[in-house]
Amino acid sequence: MHERCPYCNQKYEIEPGFFYAAMYVSYAFTVAELVIAGIAAFYTVGESNLWLLMAITISPVILLMTINFRYSRTILLHYLSPIKYQKDL
Numbered sequence: 448m449h450e451r452c453p454y455c456n457q458k459y460e461i462e463p464g465f466f467y468a469a470m471y472v473s474y475a476f477t478v479a480e481l482v483i484a485g486i487a488a489f490y491t492v493g494e495s496n497l498w499l500l501m502a503i504t505i506s507p508v509i510l511l512m513t514i515n516f517r518y519s520r521t522i523l524l525h526y527l528s529p530i531k532y533q534k535d536l
Contacts, residue, residue, distance in 0.1 A: 448520065459524065462515050466520055468527065473519035478517075
């Protein structure tokens, strides 16, 4: 991730540790993925094979780990930060 915006030179990390709040957004993504995958796996596999049920439930979280990391920072910057976009720059 760039330290500053290449167009307007805005510094992304407003204060030290600013992106620690992105962990909470990433946590929300992970919980939603686990719930959706768990329900889908339960209706697909049932209770017969617990290890397969756990593998199907956890695999989307592992596969989407980098996407969660990027989008949690993006959501933090666009919706939850005091940085505002100005079209005239």
